[in-house]
Amino acid sequence: MTATVSDELRELAPQVLSILIRRYGRFDACEDAVQEALLAAALQWPAEGVPDSPRGWLVTVAARRLADQFRSDDARRRRELTVAQLDAAAVTDAVPERDDTLTLLFLCCHPALSAASQLALTLRAVGGLTTAQIASAFLVPEATMAQRISRAKAKIRSAGARFAPPPPAERPARLEVVLQVLYLIFNEGYTASSGDDLQRGDLTAEAIRLTREVHRLLPADREVAGLLALMLLTDARRPARARPDGTLVPLAEQDRSRWLRPMVDEGVALISRTLPQGPPGPYQLQAAIAAVHDEAPSAGDTDWPQILGLYQLLARVAPSPVVTLNHAVALAMVQGPRAGLHMLEALDGDERMAGHHRLAAVRAHLLEMAGSAAQAREWYLRAAERTTSRPERRYLEARAAALIA
Structure with a gap:
């Protein structure tokens, strides 16, 4: 084909x-x-x-x-x-021109379904992917994914869900779920949670395509535009994120000449139109942060004070452990690594983040910035043990090895 x-x-x-x-x-x-x-x-x-x-x-x-x-x-x-x-x-050729893609997305992201089922059903029904393709993307057997999709469809039926837009009062919350599902699909493609590959271009491309479709249907929604801009600005870096052997290349070390400038330009233009229209939502703020990174000619030219200000606003609008983690990095770049390490202490008691490899990796990076090589090496190795992504593990182990006295 x-x-x-x-x-x-x-x-x-x-x-x-x-x-x-x-x-x-x-x-x-x-x-x-x-x-x-x-x-x-x-x-x-x-x-x-x-x-x-x-x-x-x-x-x-x-x-x-x-x-x-x-x-x-x-x-x-x-x-x-x-x-x-x-x-x-x-036998009729009379096919209505009405486009119900958004209604279908609302149905696939029905609140009765688990997040995993919402992902699978969206990719199958709206994305047009086969069960085998979805199973491959999430590294589970095809039979397991087929059961997950079948259960999701049965649950929608038992919940009595109708194929109709949600009532106006429910629409903002349901749209928020739709955007979250699309963002989860994008994130799984941009940094695969497990396996040999660092990223899956098919999933990021599908997430961008579906978000473009939602933006086409809801052109005035600023958070939809913000999510699309965030995806474009982030995925533009994909060609520079890995070496030929699959090794991860961190943002500060990437060859920016390899970034996809048309995607950067489109994302910057989209968020530049959106931000002045009213109080920004979390996707708009994340897109603005991504735009600051992408517009810097080099890592050394990054406007970290502006990024720190955006993270401070994001922490008020949509606080989360991941926001705190990234906020700590921005704080370290402006006020020094010890300030960032102090902020990370707030996450040690958070069950959602305490055992996550990203917290250990960020702490290792800030300790390395602070000159604490032995401690940094210890935390890099802890992060390597916790990640299920082999490219990330190789990168973290290499950082640890480079700190051996």
Whole structure:
């Protein structure tokens, strides 16, 4: 299958699924039928050519798959009317132009689902990825991921979720979940949580594509724009983040000539338009921090006082252990490593962070900055033991080895 066909199918998948769910309900049955239609297109279109109405073709094929499925059910008599309706839909070219991708995202990020299920279902139903691709991305067996997706669809059904936008009062909270899921997908792609690869370009690209789609549907939402800008500004550094052997290259040591300048320019322009429009949210603030880093010609030219000010604001708007961790680094760059180390002490009693490799790695880095080589080496080794990412482990072990007296 050509890249062009693959890209088109991935873009059409949520639109087709939205049409079927809106017409007939049954999320699980519709989703299975769409996957079969996508497979048929992947096999036929490269050889026979893309039809004049690709979306209509996919709707027709998926609707026929649904009709076949309903005919084989034991309760066929009770579904004769549904089958007749499906047959009528299968032969018509009248496919509505309405785009329900955002409604589908809200459904996949239903609060009844766990975060892991929201991730998996979003990638399958909205991203168009196969179960095997999702399983590979999260390093679990395909059968395990298939069960997770099946349970998610069953839970949506048992929760009585309807294919409709959430009520206005619930919309901000539900949109917040959608953005969090997209950000989690991006983060897993940008720094894989485990395995041999430091990053997965397929996941970051998919997260950016889906966030672009949400931004297209909600162009006035400043946090959506902020998340898109943050992804672009962060992913622009991807070519410089690893050496040919896969070794991690920290931000301060990256060859900035390898950064993807068009992505940097787009991200900076997006956040520059967004920030003046009102009080910034957490994604806008993180994007602003990323923009300060990306606009610096070299690591030495980074405007750390500005970054520190942004982290101080972010800590008020959206406090979290990760924000505190990054805030400590910015503080160390402005006021010295001992100030940063003092801030880290607040995280030692936080169960979410105390055993995490990132806390140990940051403490090691600040101790190294402070000239405490022996202590820094000890904490680098602790961080290496705690991480499940092999590229990160190799990097941390190398930093520890460089501090041997």
